[in-house]
Amino acid sequence: MYVVIEGIDTAGKSTQLDILAKKYSNAIFTKEPGGTQIGSKLRQMVLSAEANSKLAEMFLFLADRAEHMQEVVLKNKDKIVISDRSMISGIAYAQNLPLQTVIDLNLIATKSVLPTHVILLKLSKQELEKRLSSKEHDSIEARGVDYLMSIQNRMEETIKKLNLNYKFIDASLSIDETSKDIEDFLNE
Ligand SMILES: Nc1ncnc2c1ncn2[C@@H]1O[C@H](COP(=O)(O)OP(=O)(O)OP(=O)(O)O)[C@@H](O)[C@H]1O
Numbered sequence: 001m002y003v004v005i006e007g008i009d010t011a012g013k014s015t016q017l018d019i020l021a022k023k024y025s026n027a028i029f030t031k032e033p034g035g036t037q038i039g040s041k042l043r044q045m046v047l048s049a050e051a052n053s054k055l056a057e058m059f060l061f062l063a064d065r066a067e068h069m070q071e072v073v074l075k076n077k078d079k080i081v082i083s084d085r086s087m088i089s090g091i092a093y094a095q096n097l098p099l100q101t102v103i104d105l106n107l108i109a110t111k112s113v114l115p116t117h118v119i120l121l122k123l124s125k126q127e128l129e130k131r132l133s134s135k136e137h138d139s140i141e142a143r144g145v146d147y148l149m150s151i152q153n154r155m156e157e158t159i160k161k162l163n164l165n166y167k168f169i170d171a172s173l174s175i176d177e178t179s180k181d182i183e184d185f186l187n188e
Pocket residue numbers: 007008009010011012013014015016131171172173174175178
């Protein structure tokens with residue numbers, strides 16, 4: 001089982017992953033970017049905006065993804081792998097290229113391996129503004145609310161285009177309600 005928790009910044013991914021870690025103690029918990037040794041270096045580079053080129057930034061994320069797929073997901077394909085973000089973020093955030101082009105690049109990075117379960121935590125613009133206001137912004141969050149809302153729309157479009165097994169959850173539900181919805185989906 002390859003489960004991905006998706007959503008724009010502040011959607012509640014980490015909060016739900018902390019709960020899942022208690023429920024699925026035998027699962028492998030990971031993240032993108034930063035789920036491998038080289039991935040943690042790539043994460044630091046992209047989140048500190050070291051790349052001036054948006055193309056270079058995208059390829060850094062793709063490099064993280066290729067290493068993550070080989071070293072974490074495929075090496076644990078007989079276990080439950082639960083990842084904070086995935087190719088869906090990769091496709092959605094790379095807005096500078098046509099959707100199909102970015103999908104094709106991500107399928108190369110992931111050797112065409114797709115998540116078996118996708119959970120998208122969806123924020124309203126108002127809730128996003130509220131949550132962003134209470135944290136420092138990394139280089140990507142600094143691009144603003146409208147940018148992040150467009151990312152969320154592209155995440156939804158990508159999930160449907162790839163015909164994945166997905167659950168969209170209103171991220172403004174309570175933490176417990178959200179957790180229950182996730183558990184019900186994973187136990188279907
Ligand atoms: N269901 C919820 N209702 C209200 N607040 C929530 C809920 N889930 C998380 N939060 C709060 O929203 C903020 C962001 O949550 P969290 O860090 O889990 O999001 P995230 O998706 O991991 O964010 P990022 O991608 O930016 O790391 C935190 O302050 C958290 O306490």
